[in-house]
Amino acid sequence: MGLLEVENLDAQYGRIKALDGVSLSVDEGEIVTLVGANGAGKTTTLRAISGLLKAARGSVRFAGREISRLSPDRIVRLGVGHSPEGRRVFARMSVRDNLELGAYTRRSRSEIAADMEEVFVTFPRLRERAEQRAGTLSGGEQQMLAMGRALMSRPKLLMLDEPSLGLSPLLVETIFGVIRQINARGTTILLIEQNARQALSIADRGYVLEVGRVVFADKAAVLLASEAVRTAYLGG
Amino acid sequence: MKFGRERPFAVLPFLVLPLVPLLDRNNSHIDFLTNAGAFILLALGLNIVVGFAGLLDLGYAAFFAIGSYSYAMLASQQFGIHIPFWVMLFVASVIAAIFGILLGAPTLRLRGDYLAIVTLGFGEIVPQTFLNLTQYTNGPNGISPLDSPSLFGHSFGFSATPYYEVMLALIALAVLLATNLQSSRLGRAWMAIREDELAARHMGINTTTAKLAAFALGASFSGLAGVAYAAKLSLVSPDQFQFNVSVLVLSMLVLGGMGNIWGVIVGSFTLSFINGFLLPQSTNLAHSMHLNLDFTNYRFMLYGVILVAMMLFRPEGLIPSKQRRAEFREAKLDPALAAEEQGEYTLGPGPGAGTGG
Numbered sequence: 001m002g003l004l005e006v007e008n009l010d011a012q013y014g015r016i017k018a019l020d021g022v023s024l025s026v027d028e029g030e031i032v033t034l035v036g037a038n039g040a041g042k043t044t045t046l047r048a049i050s051g052l053l054k055a056a057r058g059s060v061r062f063a064g065r066e067i068s069r070l071s072p073d074r075i076v077r078l079g080v081g082h083s084p085e086g087r088r089v090f091a092r093m094s095v096r097d098n099l100e101l102g103a104y105t106r107r108s109r110s111e112i113a114a115d116m117e118e119v120f121v122t123f124p125r126l127r128e129r130a131e132q133r134a135g136t137l138s139g140g141e142q143q144m145l146a147m148g149r150a151l152m153s154r155p156k157l158l159m160l161d162e163p164s165l166g167l168s169p170l171l172v173e174t175i176f177g178v179i180r181q182i183n184a185r186g187t188t189i190l191l192i193e194q195n196a197r198q199a200l201s202i203a204d205r206g207y208v209l210e211v212g213r214v215v216f217a218d219k220a221a222v223l224l225a226s227e228a229v230r231t232a233y234l235g236g
Numbered sequence: 237m238k239f240g241r242e243r244p245f246a247v248l249p250f251l252v253l254p255l256v257p258l259l260d261r262n263n264s265h266i267d268f269l270t271n272a273g274a275f276i277l278l279a280l281g282l283n284i285v286v287g288f289a290g291l292l293d294l295g296y297a298a299f300f301a302i303g304s305y306s307y308a309m310l311a312s313q314q315f316g317i318h319i320p321f322w323v324m325l326f327v328a329s330v331i332a333a334i335f336g337i338l339l340g341a342p343t344l345r346l347r348g349d350y351l352a353i354v355t356l357g358f359g360e361i362v363p364q365t366f367l368n369l370t371q372y373t374n375g376p377n378g379i380s381p382l383d384s385p386s387l388f389g390h391s392f393g394f395s396a397t398p399y400y401e402v403m404l405a406l407i408a409l410a411v412l413l414a415t416n417l418q419s420s421r422l423g424r425a426w427m428a429i430r431e432d433e434l435a436a437r438h439m440g441i442n443t444t445t446a447k448l449a450a451f452a453l454g455a456s457f458s459g460l461a462g463v464a465y466a467a468k469l470s471l472v473s474p475d476q477f478q479f480n481v482s483v484l485v486l487s488m489l490v491l492g493g494m495g496n497i498w499g500v501i502v503g504s505f506t507l508s509f510i511n512g513f514l515l516p517q518s519t520n521l522a523h524s525m526h527l528n529l530d531f532t533n534y535r536f537m538l539y540g541v542i543l544v545a546m547m548l549f550r551p552e553g554l555i556p557s558k559q560r561r562a563e564f565r566e567a568k569l570d571p572a573l574a575a576e577e578q579g580e581y582t583l584g585p586g587p588g589a590g591t592g593g
Contacts, residue, residue, distance in 0.1 A: 050438070052434075052437060052438075071442065072437045072438070072440070073437070073441060073442040075440075076438075076440030077440060082438050083438075084434070084435065084438050088432055088434065088435040088438070089435070090428060090431045090435060091431070091432075092431060092559050092562045092563055093427070093431065093559070100424070101424060101428050101436075101439050101441075102439060104421070104424070104425065104428075104439045104440050104441055105439075105440035133562060149439070150438075153439070153440060
C-alpha cells in the first residue's frame with residue numbers, strides 16, 4: 001500500500017468543479033509528479049490533500065489513515081509538508097524565523113536546531129542570509145526558503161507546488177538537484193510542475209491532469225516517451 | 237517568566253509609581269492617573285487582538301462594558317449578590333473571555349474591512365442590550381452604587397489612592413502576561429497569522445484556535461479594566477461604552493505603536509493625559525484669564541489632528557514593533573509591493589485562494 005492514496009477526489013470552488021474523480025498514489029521513497037496546464041487542478045489536488053480545501057467526495061489516505069476530514073494542522077502533524085503556490089514566505093520575518101515557524105508543530109528544541117542545520121547544509125545561501133528579512137531575498141532564495149520551511153516540519157511526504165516558477169534556467173537546475181537530494185535522504189515527494197519535461201526527468205512516476213481529471217498515469221520515462229503526452233505537454 | 241530577566245529596566249516604573257500618592261496628595265491627580273490606568277489595561281488588551289494577531293476590532297468597548305456590568309450585577313444591591321471585588325476581577329475576566337470567544341467565532345472567516353464592520357456591529361449591540369434589558373440593568377439609569385472593594389477589612393471608600401495601587405498591580409500583571417504571550421508559541425502563531433494567514437495554515441498552525449485565543453485573552457484584559465473602573469466609579473451606565481471608547485482605545489494603539497507593549501502604554505497615557513489633564517487644565521487657565529474658552533470641546537478635533545499627523549510623519553507609531561517598522565519601511569522602498577500587500581489584506585482571499593493547478 002502506498003504512503004498516500006487519493007481515490008476519486010471531487011472538489012469544487014463554489015459551483016465550479018475543480019477536481020473530477022482524481023485518483024493517484026505515492027509510494028514511500030518515490031518522487032511523483034503531477035503535470036498539466038494552468039487550471040488543470042494541480043494546486044487544488046495538493047490543497048485537498050493538505051486539508052486546506054475540503055473535498056466534496058472521495059478519500060485521501062496517508063500512511064493508511066483517512067485524512068480527508070482532518071484539519072490542516074493535524075495533517076501537517078501527521079507528516080505532510082506543503083510548500084505552497086507562490087512560495088508565501090513571511091516577508092517581514094527573518095529567514096531564521098521563517099524556518100522556526102516551519103517547525104511550529106514540533107516541540108524538541110534540539111531536534112529543531114539539528115534540522116535547521118540540515119536545511120542550512122542543503123541551502124547554504126539561507127545560512128548566509130539567516131538574519132535577513134525574507135522579503136529581501138531573490139525569487140530563487142525565497143523558493144529555497146519555502147522548501148526549507150516545509151522541511152522543518154520533518155515531513156514524510158513533501159508536496160512542492162511549482163518550485164521552478166519564475167526562476168532562471170540555472171536556478172531551476174539547482175532546485176531540481178536539491179529535490180533529488182531531499183528524496184535521496186528518504187523524503188517522499190509529490191511535485192507539481194508546469195515544466196513537465198524537467199519534472200518528469202527527475203520523477204519515478206507521473207500523472208497528467210487535464211481539467212480536473214487524470215488523463216495519463218505511468219512511469220515518468222514512459223510518459224516522457226509517449227507520443228500523446230509529448231505533443232500535448234512537452235511541445236512536440 | 238522572561239519579563240524581569242530580559243528587560244530589568246521594565247520593573248523600575250512598577251517600583252517607583254506606587255509611591256506617587258505619597259508625593260502628590262492631590263486626589264484629583266491620582267484619580268486621573270487611575271482612569272488613565274484603566275485605559276492602559278484596555279489598550280494592552282486590544283493590542284493582543286489588533287497588534288499581535290492583526291484582527292481589526294472596532295467594537296472593543298463591548299468587552300469593557302461586559303466587565304463593568306459583570307461587577308455591577310454581581311457586586312451590588314441590584315440582585316443582592318455581593319461577590320468580593322478580588323474574586324470579581326477573576327470572574328469578570330473569564331466572563332469577558334467567554335464573550336470574546338462567542339463574538340469572535342462568527343468572525344473567523346472574515347478579514348480586514350469585513351471583520352472591522354462586524355466587530356463594529358458587536359460594539360454597538362452590547363451597550364444597546366444593556367440599555368434595553370431594563371429589568372436587569374435599570375436601562376439608561378445604570379446600576380449604582382456598587383460594592384466598595386476592601387482589603388484586610390479596610391474599605392476603599394472614596395479616596396482614589398487604593399484604586400490607583402490596584403490599577404498599577406493590574407497593569408503590571410497585564411504587561412507580564414502580554415510580554416510572555418508575545419514570545420510564546422501562541423505569540424508566534426499570531427505573528428504568522430498577521431503576516432499571512434494561509435501560509436500560517438501551511439505551517440500547521442490551527443488558525444481557528446489561535447484567533448479565538450486572541451479574542452478571549454484580549455477581552456479578559458478589559459474584564460479586569462471594567463471591574464476596577466466600575467468599582468472606582470461605583471456606577472455603570474450604557475453611555476460609558478459608546479463607539480468613541482472603542483475608537484479612543486484603537487487610537488492609543490495607533491499613536492503608541494501597534495504590537496509594541498511599551499509603545500501601547502505610552503500612546504495610551506499620552507491620549508489620556510491630553511484628554512483628562514491637558515485640556516481641562518488649559519480650560520481652567522483660560523477661565524482664570526477671563527477667556528471664555530472650553531478646550532475640552534476640541535478634544536476630538538485634537539485627536540483627529542494627532543492621528544492625521546501620525547499617519548503622515550510616523551505611521552508606525554511612537555515606539556513601533558520591529559515588524560511594523562519593517563512594514564512601513566518596506567512601503568517606502570517599494571510602493572508596488574506595499575500596494576500588492578494592501579490589496580491582499582483588504583480584498584479577502586489572497587492569491588492562495590485561486591483555482592490554479
